[in-house]
Amino acid sequence: MNSIDTLTGFLDRFGCLQIAETLATDSMTHGKAFAAIWVDIDRFKHVNESFGHLGGDEVIKILAARFRNRISGRAELSRIGGDEFVFLIPRCDISQAQMLAGELASTVEEPIAIGSLTLHPTASIGIAIHNPGEDSLAMLERADRAMFAAKTRGGSCIVCSGDEPIPGRIGVILAREEISIEGTLHTALATGGLCLHYQPIINANGHIEAVEALMRCMVNGENIPPGKFIPVAEKTGLVTRLGEWSLLEGAMHARRLQDAGYHTKVAINVSRAQLISPKFTQALHAALICSNAKPELVELELTESLFMDISETVQKNLKNAIASGVVLAIDDFGTGYSCLANLKDIPAGKLKLDRAFVTVLPEDSRALSVVKAMTQLGHELGMTVVAEGCERQEEIDALFDVGVDAIQGFFYARPMPEETLIPWLQKRNTI
């Protein structure tokens, strides 16, 4: 007799494995493969945290009842852990399994009312098809890995075994806090919890050379620092959507400044994920068209991690960006992956020196010599040179002395929201 999960009446982990073994033997006899669909409910820990484990159990029972109504008779149903279900489907090919996985995803996504609150559950789903002669446990592990790949893509999606990224490249295990931040980011994207703050960049004459747009994330009154949410966005693939959102929002801001009579450039950070996409050029033009901003007032700051590998697609995207009229800036220059060869290969108009050189000025004379040399090189290549992270008058004096063109840092202003920036600009009377 198979072992049963008491909460749902489905097979438990052991029962699931027994059935998988039987199906593997059957498939040898009939020559027809079977499928495993591994379903994990996204962010289920929030349910347990919010409603306690009894509340969590209620949700599992509701989902189990839905699964039973939906696919009973077509699959062997099992619950193998807290919020993880495995469905084994006899005589099933990949396309049938995908259809069924789609049905299961839809089944999960129906809202669940608990008291006065409504949950909107989603699921990460992995699919594996049994290979002839394959050990059934190995096949279940493949389905689990595919499910995990779906989870790292932000959840609410289906991944077939074989399509998941190579473990260790993207598929690293997300820490508990990261999963919670990921959930917050999804909420921010659904409810307008993102905004841009702007930090002025001032040249030696005291004029505003540009403002850098910096993303902020606020959900339910809680401010998530960029140092925490940006790395999670990069891991989960959400960074592309965040990047496209800030491209349009930043360009709209440039347009509004332009309308108010300020010909101030807006520098927008562009991630590696955006630039390696073959659709980057289309997204950039879409933002320029929707905002109607003058392209020369939009600056794209290229993160130094881009320089790990400058593929043909990246080169093409950068060339197209220049052709559109926007300005390219190399960010955090002098550390990490950035190197002199990048200056040769990337047609940038601005060089932003990493803050690591600034914070030791003016005392560290060797650092000052390096800054001077980088500034001269930048000028030789026709670039504007900017130093970031300046907080003290002595740093600023030393930087302008060695020829740096403009400076960004708390000394002049902290990043501020749009409604504060315009009065700030008025006060500096820079029209």
Next chain:
Amino acid sequence: MTVPRPQSPRSEVDNLFERSILNLGIPPCPAVLERFIAEMNKDDPDFNRMATIIITDVGLSAGLIKTANSPFFGLRQRVRSVTEALLILGLQASSHAVAGIILHNSFPNVPNLERFWDASARIARLSGWLAQRLDIHGLRAEDAYTFGLFRDCGIPVLLGRFHNYETVLDIANRDAERNFIEVEELELPTNHAMVGCILAQSWWLPKEICLAIRNHHDLEGLGSTNSQLPMLSRQLIATSQLAEHLMQHLLGLSLTQEWPKLGSACLKLLGLEEGQLEALYSDAQSIVPNEE
């Protein structure tokens, strides 16, 4: 057409927003929608306060009531007030309906758009009806309706910016071989699906709807076994393509070549056989005249 105006004391930023709207016809994130969503996201949203926000704009109020009275909601009684419409539609669907109406009202400078909006509205209503009729699990009528409204919102933007875009559209619509987007990109640096997606993202529409807008001409994303598109996005695309096909079939129009290109992938996704189309033509016939 009306441009939504915030009721609170005007700030410098509000003035800038409004100037942008007037110049471009594109709202950054319309103030009414922003206030509506802010109320909706409260722990205990107040329907009366939400109604108060909506009724500051007559066009919006009328549009919301009209949406709630659409045939696909199948109400026995007609909705007569904004509050009733909000209660019937529910919070999420109401916010999408409001966004859709604002979208429609946001392109005052682009001429000859009435036919475009009529077609969008009809596809949206037919999509909502189809989602109910086909009973595709998890595909909600209101999502299918919202997607139908927003699917082509990049088109009016491009019509307003490129004088030759009408010709480009005409060529893309008639091309039986090449992908629609491919044809657009021969003439433009971008395409209407990307523009629509970027706008939808800036209006905080759900991920699945944004991805469906971005990929609604993409056969690979729709039909491939390796598709990275969420199932809901694929179902939304398939439903709206079928809705467009039904509309063209019933009205005797064949303005696009999308159904020959994408139709079989759509039918497969929706679990339909070619032979079942006849019944849908016949059933949809009773729906389409209701909308005129």
